[in-house]
Amino acid sequence: MTARDRVATAVLHVLLTAGLVVMVGPFIWMLASSFKTDAEIRRSPPTWWPEDPTLDNYSNLLGRLDFPAYFTNSVVVAVLTTVGNLMFCAAAGYALAKLRFAGSRLLFGVVLGTIMVPSIVTLVPLFVLVSNLGLVNSYAALVLPFLAQAFGVFLMRQFMLSIPEDLLEAARIDGAGEWRIFFRIVLPLCRPALATLGILTFLASWNNFLWPLVAATTEDRYTLPVALALYSVGQNRARYDLLLAGSVLVVVPVLIVFVLLQRHFVRGIATTGLK
Amino acid sequence: MSQVRRAVTGWGFALPFAALFAVFMAVPVLASLVMSFTDIRSTDLRDPLAVDFVGLDNYLRLFDDELFVRAATNTAVFVVLGVPLTMAGALLVALGLNAGVTRFRTVFRVGYYLPVVTSIVAIAVVWRFLLQPDTGLVNTMLGLVGIDGAKWLDDTRTALPTLVVMAAWRNLGFSMVIFLAGLQAIPQDLYEAARIDGAGRWAQFRYVTLPVLRPTLLFVAVVTTIGYVQFFEEPFVMTQGGPLDSTLSMAYHTYNQFGFGSYGYASAMSYVLFLVVVALSIAWFRLLRANT
Numbered sequence: 243m244t245a246r247d248r249v250a251t252a253v254l255h256v257l258l259t260a261g262l263v264v265m266v267g268p269f270i271w272m273l274a275s276s277f278k279t280d281a282e283i284r285r286s287p288p289t290w291w292p293e294d295p296t297l298d299n300y301s302n303l304l305g306r307l308d309f310p311a312y313f314t315n316s317v318v319v320a321v322l323t324t325v326g327n328l329m330f331c332a333a334a335g336y337a338l339a340k341l342r343f344a345g346s347r348l349l350f351g352v353v354l355g356t357i358m359v360p361s362i363v364t365l366v367p368l369f370v371l372v373s374n375l376g377l378v379n380s381y382a383a384l385v386l387p388f389l390a391q392a393f394g395v396f397l398m399r400q401f402m403l404s405i406p407e408d409l410l411e412a413a414r415i416d417g418a419g420e421w422r423i424f425f426r427i428v429l430p431l432c433r434p435a436l437a438t439l440g441i442l443t444f445l446a447s448w449n450n451f452l453w454p455l456v457a458a459t460t461e462d463r464y465t466l467p468v469a470l471a472l473y474s475v476g477q478n479r480a481r482y483d484l485l486l487a488g489s490v491l492v493v494v495p496v497l498i499v500f501v502l503l504q505r506h507f508v509r510g511i512a513t514t515g516l517k
Numbered sequence: 518m519s520q521v522r523r524a525v526t527g528w529g530f531a532l533p534f535a536a537l538f539a540v541f542m543a544v545p546v547l548a549s550l551v552m553s554f555t556d557i558r559s560t561d562l563r564d565p566l567a568v569d570f571v572g573l574d575n576y577l578r579l580f581d582d583e584l585f586v587r588a589a590t591n592t593a594v595f596v597v598l599g600v601p602l603t604m605a606g607a608l609l610v611a612l613g614l615n616a617g618v619t620r621f622r623t624v625f626r627v628g629y630y631l632p633v634v635t636s637i638v639a640i641a642v643v644w645r646f647l648l649q650p651d652t653g654l655v656n657t658m659l660g661l662v663g664i665d666g667a668k669w670l671d672d673t674r675t676a677l678p679t680l681v682v683m684a685a686w687r688n689l690g691f692s693m694v695i696f697l698a699g700l701q702a703i704p705q706d707l708y709e710a711a712r713i714d715g716a717g718r719w720a721q722f723r724y725v726t727l728p729v730l731r732p733t734l735l736f737v738a739v740v741t742t743i744g745y746v747q748f749f750e751e752p753f754v755m756t757q758g759g760p761l762d763s764t765l766s767m768a769y770h771t772y773n774q775f776g777f778g779s780y781g782y783a784s785a786m787s788y789v790l791f792l793v794v795v796a797l798s799i800a801w802f803r804l805l806r807a808n809t
């Protein structure tokens with residue numbers, strides 16, 4: 243490494259670190275401010291670190307709004323959506339990748355054809371459907387529309403295509419049925435794809451906003467983002483203390499999952515991009 | 518295996534997915550199209566016979582709807598400014614990380630990716646505070662270097678550009694990760710050959726990196742465009758479409774019409790949004806496909 247290279251590398255690190263501060267700074271400010279008193283949050287110029295750290299914002303939040311219920315709703319919806327997607331997309335992905343059957347091309351074509359459909363296109367018919375089924379404001383309404391997603395089937399199918407045919411054929415000759423092959427051979431080999439799909443689905447569900455905003459009509463069915471959004475534009479608009487503590491509760495669980503699993507994550511996203 | 522047995526086995530695996538997909542995706546997509554040619558309103562749900570076909574009326578009405586024209590213009594500005602800004606920023610960071618960062622690469626990658634995984638609602642709430650004209654962190658920091666910060670979200674001229682920058686900040690990490698994977702897949706001998714031919718850094722970027730990266734660029738451009746055309750949460754939480762409708766987006770306007778109960782009209786609007794997504798994706802394919 244020449245001296246010039248070393249200077250260039252140093253400059254690069256400084257620039258990228260500056261960028262990193264811009265990316266992460268707002269989260270640190272959010273976390274720090276959630277422990278400030280209301281007066282300190284409103285002070286000008288703003289402070290970075292709480293002068294007098296307090297948990298009041300959190301206890302007020304939990305006392306005033308039913309955050310534990312929203313939290314539970316978010317967890318239930320995200321877990322059910324994730325488990326459902328893993329089951330249905332893996333099974334359908336296997337059928338589309340390894341079992342040629344009448345109608346498989348049509349099914350795959352229809353699935354691919356909807357991958358670009360904006361979520362707002364199905365909003366009105368879904369609401370009409372859910373209303374007619376009498377499901378408005380139920381967990382079923384929040385979960386059912388997201389159980390079978392085009393992206394998930396696509397991801398699983400692409401991954402399963404790389405499983406060698408010989409392996410499956412050998413098992414068939416040994417007398418194994420397709421379900422046995424699926425559970426004993428295919429699923430274990432698909433662990434990386436299942437991990438990626440699971441993480442992405444969980445996050446998408448946790449952060450999902452438009453549909454829960456429409457489908458959850460009373461407070462007891464709000465998910466965290468819906469509750470936070472409606473409180474932030476409603477009468478609590480100026481309650482910075484509550485809103486910041488609420489934001490932390492929405493963001494932190496996801497950040498923990500992300501940082502722990504970031505390896506899977508980044509690898510999965512990079513591969514979906516390249517395929 | 519016989520044809521029939523194969524079909525039975527295949528559908529055995531695919532049916533649960535296919536049934537859910539048909540009921541909650543395929544049928545609604547078609548239903549939305551049908552509804553867009555009718556005058557269905559929320560009050561018609563109990564009395565479906567009252568619904569009439571009105572042909573293209575809903576679509577023609579869009580041209581006279583000043584709010585829709587406004588929303589379409591705002592959405593166009595958001596996409597035209599936001600997509601290049603996001604992609605350029607992401608590519609710069611990816612090139613930087615790829616060029617000389619080895620030891621702390623994971624730290625940088627995680628940091629830049631952080632906003633992507635967090636709820637847009639929480640992000641919008643936090644940025645609303647950061648952008649407060651008098652007490653916000655952004656204007657305080659600008660004040661330290663002698664710049665008089667704008668009123669960001671409260672000014673019709675700056676509200677939309679502010680949302681564009683915020684969207685770029687939030688989405689940059691996704692594109693960056695994909696660019697980084699694309700960059701790492703470029704064989705080193707290509708650069709070596711270029712250097713032997715006397716190519717400098719810029720020439721290597723222009724004639725090796727960019728052409729090889731084209732499929733990645735196409736993917737990122739399409740995904741980012743599809744996402745930005747639908748922008749909704751940011752104005753919903755940060756500006757409610759204001760001030761004076763300067764941040765009203767097509768998706769937001771559609772949502773409002775749905776809220777007013779104009780189901781047919783909202784469906785027509787959502788289909789226009791869908792057509793825009795398809796048209797822009799085709800445009801990207803034309804522009805970036807491997808034609809040389």
